[in-house]
Amino acid sequence: MDAFASLLRWLDLAGSAVFAASGALVAARKGLDAVGFVVIAVVTGFGGGTLRDLLLGRMPPFWLQDPTWLAIASAVALLVFFLGHRLESRFQALLWADALGLALYAVLGAEIALLAGAQPWAAVLLGTVTATFGGVVRDVICNEIPLLLRQEIYALAALAGAAVFVLLRIEGVWRDPALLAGLA
Amino acid sequence: MDAFASLLRWLDLAGSAVFAASGALVAARKGLDAVGFVVIAVVTGFGGGTLRDLLLGRMPPFWLQDPTWLAIASAVALLVFFLGHRLESRFQALLWADALGLALYAVLGAEIALLAGAQPWAAVLLGTVTATFGGVVRDVICNEIPLLLRQEIYALAALAGAAVFVLLRIEGVWRDPALLAGLA
Amino acid sequence: MDAFASLLRWLDLAGSAVFAASGALVAARKGLDAVGFVVIAVVTGFGGGTLRDLLLGRMPPFWLQDPTWLAIASAVALLVFFLGHRLESRFQALLWADALGLALYAVLGAEIALLAGAQPWAAVLLGTVTATFGGVVRDVICNEIPLLLRQEIYALAALAGAAVFVLLRIEGVWRDPALLAGLA
Numbered sequence: 001m002d003a004f005a006s007l008l009r010w011l012d013l014a015g016s017a018v019f020a021a022s023g024a025l026v027a028a029r030k031g032l033d034a035v036g037f038v039v040i041a042v043v044t045g046f047g048g049g050t051l052r053d054l055l056l057g058r059m060p061p062f063w064l065q066d067p068t069w070l071a072i073a074s075a076v077a078l079l080v081f082f083l084g085h086r087l088e089s090r091f092q093a094l095l096w097a098d099a100l101g102l103a104l105y106a107v108l109g110a111e112i113a114l115l116a117g118a119q120p121w122a123a124v125l126l127g128t129v130t131a132t133f134g135g136v137v138r139d140v141i142c143n144e145i146p147l148l149l150r151q152e153i154y155a156l157a158a159l160a161g162a163a164v165f166v167l168l169r170i171e172g173v174w175r176d177p178a179l180l181a182g183l184a
Numbered sequence: 185m186d187a188f189a190s191l192l193r194w195l196d197l198a199g200s201a202v203f204a205a206s207g208a209l210v211a212a213r214k215g216l217d218a219v220g221f222v223v224i225a226v227v228t229g230f231g232g233g234t235l236r237d238l239l240l241g242r243m244p245p246f247w248l249q250d251p252t253w254l255a256i257a258s259a260v261a262l263l264v265f266f267l268g269h270r271l272e273s274r275f276q277a278l279l280w281a282d283a284l285g286l287a288l289y290a291v292l293g294a295e296i297a298l299l300a301g302a303q304p305w306a307a308v309l310l311g312t313v314t315a316t317f318g319g320v321v322r323d324v325i326c327n328e329i330p331l332l333l334r335q336e337i338y339a340l341a342a343l344a345g346a347a348v349f350v351l352l353r354i355e356g357v358w359r360d361p362a363l364l365a366g367l368a
Numbered sequence: 369m370d371a372f373a374s375l376l377r378w379l380d381l382a383g384s385a386v387f388a389a390s391g392a393l394v395a396a397r398k399g400l401d402a403v404g405f406v407v408i409a410v411v412t413g414f415g416g417g418t419l420r421d422l423l424l425g426r427m428p429p430f431w432l433q434d435p436t437w438l439a440i441a442s443a444v445a446l447l448v449f450f451l452g453h454r455l456e457s458r459f460q461a462l463l464w465a466d467a468l469g470l471a472l473y474a475v476l477g478a479e480i481a482l483l484a485g486a487q488p489w490a491a492v493l494l495g496t497v498t499a500t501f502g503g504v505v506r507d508v509i510c511n512e513i514p515l516l517l518r519q520e521i522y523a524l525a526a527l528a529g530a531a532v533f534v535l536l537r538i539e540g541v542w543r544d545p546a547l548l549a550g551l552a
Contacts, residue, residue, distance in 0.1 A: 030513070035524060055244050060423050064490045122248045136325070141504070143513050145214070145327050156219060239428050306432045320509070329398070329511050340403060 008108065012049065012062070013072060015104035019134045020045035020073040022097035024080035030142050034081050040138055041077035042070065047134035052109050052126055056116045098135060099157070105131040106161040127162030192292065196233065196246070197256060199288035203318045204229035204257040206281035208264035214326050218265050224322055225261035226254065231318035236293050236310055240300045282319060283341070290315040290345040311346030376476065380417065380430070381440060383472035387502045388413035388441040390465035392448035398510050402449050408506055409445035410438065415502035420477050420494055424484045466503060467525070473499040474529040495530030 023044030027037040046069065050061045063069035109130025113123035139146040207228030211221040230253065234245045247253035293314025297307035323330040391412030395405040414437065418429045431437035477498025481491035507514040 054238070054422070055248060057244055060425055060486075060490075064423060064486065064493070067487075067489050070489075070493065118244075118248070119251075121251050121254075125248070125254065140324060140327075140508060141514060143327065143511065146325060238422070239432060241428055302428075302432065303435075305435050305438075309432070309438065324508060327511065330509060 008111065011104055011108050013068070015101050015108060016045040016049070016063075016069060017072050017076050018097050018101040018104065019048070020076040021080055022101060022135065023138050024077045025097065026138055026142055027077075028080065034078065037077040037081045038074050040141065041080075042073045043141065044134040044138040045069075045073040045076075047137040048105055048109065048130040048132065049134075051133045052112065052130040055126065055129070056113065056118070058116070101134075102131045102158045103161055105134075106158040110162040124159065124162045128158045131158035131162070192295065195288055195292050197252070199285055199292060200229040200233070200247075200253060201256050201260050202281050202285040202288065203232070204260040205264055206285060206319065207322050208261045209281065210322055210326055211261075212264065218262065221261040221265045222258050224325065225264075226257045227325065228318045228322040229253075229257040229260075231321040232289055232293065232314040232316065233318075235317045236296065236314040239310065239313070240297065240302070242300070285318075286315045286342045287345055288315075289318075290342040294346040308343065308346045312342045315342035315346070376479065379472055379476050381436070383469050383476060384413040384417070384431075384437060385440050385444050386465050386469040386472065387416070388444040389448055390469060390503065391506050392445045393465065394506055394510055395445075396448065402446065405445040405449045406442050408509065409448075410441045411509065412502045412506040413437075413441040413444075415505040416473055416477065416498040416500065417502075419501045420480065420498040423494065423497070424481065424486070426484070469502075470499045470526045471529055473502075474526040478530040492527065492530045496526045499526035499530070 020041035023041040024037045026044075027040040030036070032040065046061070046063050050063070053061045106127045108127075110123045110127030112130075113126035114120075118126060136146045204225035207225040208221045210228075211224040214220070216224065230245070230247050234247070237245045290311045292311075294307045294311030296314075297310035298304075302310060320330045388409035391409040392405045394412075395408040398404070400408065414429070414431050418431070421429045474495045476495075478491045478495030480498075481494040482488075486494060504514045
């Protein structure tokens with residue numbers, strides 16, 4: 001189970017990093033400075049997981065218990081700040097970052113909800129919320145109508161991914177993030 | 185007391201449904217797709233009650249413990265999505281839905297706060313918050329200045345309704361949502 | 369320690385009042401009515417402290433336990449509503465109110481986090497969050513890109529203030545809000 005907890009932690013870090021990148025890419029489009037990059041990256045990267053923990057009654061949230069999270073999100077933001085202009089298509093990169101983050105967090109959110117004793121349907125819902133909330137906050141702060149509401153494929157992909165994962169889990173099978181990534 | 189708890193539950197479901205309708209009507213004005221309708225309806229319908237439970241320290245929130253809530257809000261959203269264009273005046277319908285939801289939730293929020301041991305003034309405040317927060321989140325996500333801030337009658341009606349209700353409760357009398365509806 | 373708790377409370381009230389003023393000044397620029405002034409003032413004044421308490425798992429928040437908070441924030445909002453037009457430069461006043469509030473809340477948020485047993489780096493982060501979150505919510509509700517993201521000096525001043533304070537505290541020295549105010 002130790003290896004399992006460690007795997008969950010790595011997936012969570014990867015999801016945060018990817019969402020932080022997506023936040024930083026939006027900051028780039030808005031022409032914000034370095035501080036703005038870090039703030040948006042942190043909010044996008046931690047938003048979904050924080051809401052998940054809040055709804056499960058698990059406070060303080062993960063990123064207040066270990067400085068690794070903050071360090072990684074900030075590093076990603078600064079990386080995008082200094083190197084982002086080399087990307088050929090920022091919007092394309094944003095879509096990829098969002099899709100990958102969605103896949104990771106939908107599965108991870110559902111798993112954590114199941115571990116916390118949530119019913120299967122609630123786990124699917126929490127997976128979807130974990131996967132989409134960071135992006136919604138990012139867009140709200142940047143004063144845009146959330147991408148989630150404009151491109152329905154996002155919410156449906158997260159929902160489908162979380163649902164497939166929970167079904168497999170209940171059947172005793174193991175995870176299949178690849179399937180999810182395919183969907184997204 | 186069983187009948188009472190059951191009444192509270194019905195009022196809560198009715199309030200959620202009405203606010204979900206108001207959320208879906210705003211989604212219609214924004215030209216969102218079916219997923220957007222459901223998301224906005226759910227956020228509007230559950231926003232106020234979730235903040236109330238959060239401030240009272242009652243997590244996880246009600247809609248994660250029973251799938252009925254989600255089913256009703258989604259059904260209302262899809263109903264508005266498929267039938268909403270038949271409404272003669274969507275904005276008029278929105279105002280009515282908001283007023284009815286405000287009345288229900290101001291009283292309900294105050295009652296739940298009282299049951300949770302809050303002081304009367306805090307119960308009035310929580311009733312007002314429960315009644316207005318869903319609409320604020322709806323407008324913030326849709327990138328509009330909240331209706332609450334543009335039409336002061338909303339906040340005042342919710343405040344007055346919650347205050348009248350708490351006064352009556354303290355005096356040992358029972359509820360009077362009709363009075364509230366009249367105000368709104 | 370009684371005198372100390374009382375000092376913390378006074379600082380908290382002062383911070384809330386100053387942020388309430390800053391919220392009311394933004395409401396003035398948006399042309400809102402008296403209700404809008406009070407709502408924005410309350411949200412700006414309590415937003416940071418509420419998020420801090422939420423992340424520390426301390427619910428219900430301070431302003432639901434004592435009506436003084438609400439009375440002060442509302443009084444400040446109405447004062448700005450009736451007298452604000454006499455100010456020569458509202459934007460200038462807003463910047464000053466924000467700077468003073470930042471200084472107070474960065475130190476106070478860090479202190480409260482330390483008292484709650486947070487690690488030093490987390491206390492610095494929570495101080496920064498306490499100091500900046502109210503203004504972010506204010507700007508999001510008023511449909512503007514947060515001042516925080518447009519003027520990097522704000523976030524950095526709060527971060528620096530909280531960091532200096534936590535360092536001094538760990539070294540056993542006492543507080544120095546003046547230093548912070550200087551920074552801001």
